[in-house]
Amino acid sequence: MAGVAMLDDPAATLESRRRREFRRMVVVSAVLHLSALGVAVSRPAPRAIAAPAAISVELVSDPTKPSRPAAAVRPPAPAPKPKPAKKVLPARPTQPKPKAQPKPAPERKEVVIEPKPKQEKSLEDLLADFREEQGESAPPAASPTATAAVPTPGAPGGTARVSPEVADWMRRAKIHVKRAWVVPPGFRNELLTTHVVVKLDGQGNVVGTPEIARRSGNPWYDEGVVRGIQKASPLPPPPEPGDWDFVFIPEDAY
Amino acid sequence: MGATLRWLCGIGMALAAGVGLVASAAHAQSDRVPIIVTPGAAKTYRFAQQLFADRSARPDPEAIHSFHDAVADALEYSGVFQRIDQKAFLGPETTQALEGGPPVLCSDWTQIGADALIEGEITRDAEGFSVVARVWDTVRCKDLVRKRYRQPISADPDIVARRLADSIVEAFTGTMGVSATEIAFVSDRSGNKEIYVMNADGSAARAATANRSINNFPGWSPDADAIVYTSYRYMNEAHLFVSSRGARRPGRLLPGLNRAQYRAVFDPSGRRLAAVISDGSAPDLYLLDADGGNLRRLTRTRAIEVSPSWSPDGKRLVFVSDKTGSPQLYIMNVDGGSVRRLTYDGSYNTAPCWSPDGQWIAYETRVGGQFDIWLIDPEGAVNVPLVTHGRSDEGPSWAPDSRKLAFSSTRRGRADIYVIDRDGSNLRRLTSGAGNNTSPAWGPYPR
Numbered sequence: 072m073a074g075v076a077m078l079d080d081p082a083a084t085l086e087s088r089r090r091r092e093f094r095r096m097v098v099v100s101a102v103l104h105l106s107a108l109g110v111a112v113s114r115p116a117p118r119a120i121a122a123p124a125a126i127s128v129e130l131v132s133d134p135t136k137p138s139r140p141a142a143a144v145r146p147p148a149p150a151p152k153p154k155p156a157k158k159v160l161p162a163r164p165t166q167p168k169p170k171a172q173p174k175p176a177p178e179r180k181e182v183v184i185e186p187k188p189k190q191e192k193s194l195e196d197l198l199a200d201f202r203e204e205q206g207e208s209a210p211p212a213a214s215p216t217a218t219a220a221v222p223t224p225g226a227p228g229g230t231a232r233v234s235p236e237v238a239d240w241m242r243r244a245k246i247h248v249k250r251a252w253v254v255p256p257g258f259r260n261e262l263l264t265t266h267v268v269v270k271l272d273g274q275g276n277v278v279g280t281p282e283i284a285r286r287s288g289n290p291w292y293d294e295g296v297v298r299g300i301q302k303a304s305p306l307p308p309p310p311e312p313g314d315w316d317f318v319f320i321p322e323d324a325y
Numbered sequence: 326m327g328a329t330l331r332w333l334c335g336i337g338m339a340l341a342a343g344v345g346l347v348a349s350a351a352h353a354q355s356d357r358v359p360i361i362v363t364p365g366a367a368k369t370y371r372f373a374q375q376l377f378a379d380r381s382a383r384p385d386p387e388a389i390h391s392f393h394d395a396v397a398d399a400l401e402y403s404g405v406f407q408r409i410d411q412k413a414f415l416g417p418e419t420t421q422a423l424e425g426g427p428p429v430l431c432s433d434w435t436q437i438g439a440d441a442l443i444e445g446e447i448t449r450d451a452e453g454f455s456v457v458a459r460v461w462d463t464v465r466c467k468d469l470v471r472k473r474y475r476q477p478i479s480a481d482p483d484i485v486a487r488r489l490a491d492s493i494v495e496a497f498t499g500t501m502g503v504s505a506t507e508i509a510f511v512s513d514r515s516g517n518k519e520i521y522v523m524n525a526d527g528s529a530a531r532a533a534t535a536n537r538s539i540n541n542f543p544g545w546s547p548d549a550d551a552i553v554y555t556s557y558r559y560m561n562e563a564h565l566f567v568s569s570r571g572a573r574r575p576g577r578l579l580p581g582l583n584r585a586q587y588r589a590v591f592d593p594s595g596r597r598l599a600a601v602i603s604d605g606s607a608p609d610l611y612l613l614d615a616d617g618g619n620l621r622r623l624t625r626t627r628a629i630e631v632s633p634s635w636s637p638d639g640k641r642l643v644f645v646s647d648k649t650g651s652p653q654l655y656i657m658n659v660d661g662g663s664v665r666r667l668t669y670d671g672s673y674n675t676a677p678c679w680s681p682d683g684q685w686i687a688y689e690t691r692v693g694g695q696f697d698i699w700l701i702d703p704e705g706a707v708n709v710p711l712v713t714h715g716r717s718d719e720g721p722s723w724a725p726d727s728r729k730l731a732f733s734s735t736r737r738g739r740a741d742i743y744v745i746d747r748d749g750s751n752l753r754r755l756t757s758g759a760g761n762n763t764s765p766a767w768g769p770y771p772r
C-alpha cells in the first residue's frame with residue numbers, strides 16, 4: 072500500500088525517480104570510470120626511451136653555407152589543438168585597458184573556451200595551493216577509511232582508493248618532482264601527456280632509468296620529463312619501494 | 326519496466342566491458358593510481374659553460390672570454406636557458422680536453438644545479454677560426470650535442486657563438502633557437518625613413534638603404550638573401566624595390582609598372598610575391614613572380630585590400646579589407662577564391678602576420694586611441710591578446726621558430742622595436758637612441 076500511496080503522491084514519485092536516477096548515474100559513472108581507468112592502464116608500454124634523432128649530430132659548417140639541421144630531425148607535428156564547437160571570442164575592452172590587466176597566455180585555449188578563473192577557487196583549494204607552494208603536505212584525512220581522489224589521465228574526475236598515508240606521500244612526491252621539472256615556455260599549455268613508470272627504492276632514490284609507458288608524441292618533451300624525474304631524485308621516501316606511476320601534463324591549470 | 330530492463334541490460338554490458346578492461350589492465354600492468362604532475366615555476370634550464378680551451382699557436386684569452394659571453398647571451402636570449410656563474414663551479418672552469426681528457430663528473434655539475442654543461446675548444450690559425458663544442462645533459466649524464474664550426478678568420482666569431490647556442494636550444498626543446506637570425510626594420514634615425522637590419526638581439530644595426538627618400542615595409546626572401554621594400558626614391562612615388570646581398574637583381578621589382586605599389590611579401594618558396602598595387606583607385610592584391618613577371622590580380626573590389634601575409638604552405642593569404650566599412654582580416658586562397666572573413670570583433674583590425682607553424686595569425690587591433698597586438702587562429706575560433714599596453718603596439722612579425730614575435734611600440738614615447746615570447750613573457754627592447762623604429766620583419770633561419 073505504501074507503494075501505491077507513493078505513486079499517488081507526485082512529489083514522492085518524483086523523489087523516488089530522482090533517487091533511482093541518481094543511483095543509476097552513480098553506477099554508470101563508476102563503471103565508465105573503471106573502464107576508462109582500465110584503458111589508461113592497459114596501454115602498451117614501450118620499453119626503450121627513444122632519444123631524439125637530432126641529438127648526436129656532428130656537423131662541419133661551411134662558412135658560405137651555415138649549418139642547419141636536416142628536416143628529418145624535426146619533431147613530429149604536435150597534436151592538433153582543440154577547437155571549440157563554436158566561436159568563442161573574449162569580450163573586447165571598450166576603454167583603454169588598465170596597465171595592470173593580466174595578460175592571458177595565448178596558448179591557453181581552454182581558458183578562453185571554458186573560463187575557470189582562479190578567483191573562483193574555493194577556500195580549500197586556495198589553502199591547498201598555499202600549502203603546496205610552501206611545500207607542506209595536505210592535512211591528514213579525517214577518517215582512516217577515507218579515500219583520496221586522484222584524477223587519472225584517461226578518466227578526468229575518476230577516483231581510486233589509496234590510503235591517507237599513500238595519498239600524503241603522493242602529494243609530497245608531486246610537489247618535489249614539480250620543482251625539479253623544467254618546462255620551457257614553448258611546451259607549456261600544449262596537449263602533451265607523458266606517463267612514466269619510476270622505480271624507487273626505500274629512500275626515494277630513482278633506480279635505473281624511468282620507463283616511458285606512454286609517450287607524448289614530442290620526444291623533447293618526453294626527454295625533459297625523464298630529466299625532471301631524475302633530477303628530483305631522491306624523492307620523499309615512498310610508502311613502499313617499487314614502481315610508481317607519474318603522468319606529466321604541461322597544463323598549469325589542470 | 327521496459328526502461329528498467331534496458332537500464333539493467335546496459336549496466337550489465339558496461340560492467341562486463343569494464344571488468345574485462347580492468348582485468349586486462351591488471352594483467353598488462355597494474356592498477357596503480359598515477360601521480361599527476363603539472364609544471365611548476367621552473368621554465369629555464371640552467372647551464373654551466375666552461376671557458377673553451379684555446380688551441381691556437383698564439384692564445385688570446387680576451388677572444389676566448391668574448392666567445393664565451395656571446396654563447397651565454399645567445400642562450401639566454403632564447404628564454405630557455407639561464408647561466409650559472411663560473412664562481413659556483415665545482416668542476417673545472419676551463420675545458421681540459423674534449424678527447425682523451427679526464428671524464429666529466431656529472432655530479433660536479435648537478436650539485437650546482439646545472440642541467441647542461443658546455444665544453445669546447447677553439448683554434449685560430451691561418452686556415453680560419455674553428456670551434457668544437459660538446460654539450461652534456463648533466464642530469465642524465467648524457468653527451469647530447471657535438472658541433473664543429475669553421476669560418477674564415479675575418480668573419481665575426483659571434484656568428485658561430487649564436488649558431489652553437491641555437492643548436493643547443495634545439496637539442497633541449499626540438500626547436501632551433503633564433504639568435505642567429507636578423508630583423509629588418511624602418512628607422513628615421515638618420516633623418517629619413519630608411520631600411521635597417523640588426524641581429525635578433527638588437528645588436529649590430531646597419532643600414533640597408535641610404536637614399537634619403539621614404540622607405541618602408543621590408544620583407545625577407547625565405548633564403549635570407551633579399552629584402553623587398555617600398556620606396557619613394559623614384560619619381561617620388563611608391564614603388565617596390567629589392568635589396569639583395571646575393572644572386573637576386575637589386576633595384577625596382579616592377580620597372581615597367583607606373584602604378585602605386587605599396588607593399589610586397591615573398592611566399593614561403595621565394596618564387597612568388599603577393600603585392601599591394603593601386604591602379605588609381607583603392608589598392609588591390611596582386612600576385613607576381615619573384616623576377617617581377619607574370620603580374621595577376623587577386624582582388625577586384627572598390628574597397629581597400631592591403632597587408633597580405635602568406636600561410637606557411639603558400640596556399641592561402643590573410644589580408645585586410647575594409648569592404649564592410651571597417652578594416653577586418655580575411656583569408657583567401659592564393660587564386661583569389663574562397664574569401665572568408667576572419668575577424669568580427671573590434672572595429673579596426675590590421676597588419677596580420679601568419680606564424681611559420683601555421684597556428685596563429687598575429688595582428689593589431691585598435692582599442693581606444695591606440696593599438697594592441699592579438700593572436701587569432703586561422704579558423705577564428707580563438708582570439709586572445711598577446712600584449713596590451715597604454716601605448717600603441719604595432720606591426721607584429723613572427724620569428725621563424727613561431728615562439729617569438731617582434732613588434733614596434735611607442736611605450737617609451739618614440740617607437741622602438743621589441744621582441745616578446747608567444748605567451749606574452751620575456752618582453753625585450755631591441756632598439757634605443759634617436760629616431761622612430763617601426764615595421765619589423767623577422768628574417769628566416771640562416772642557411
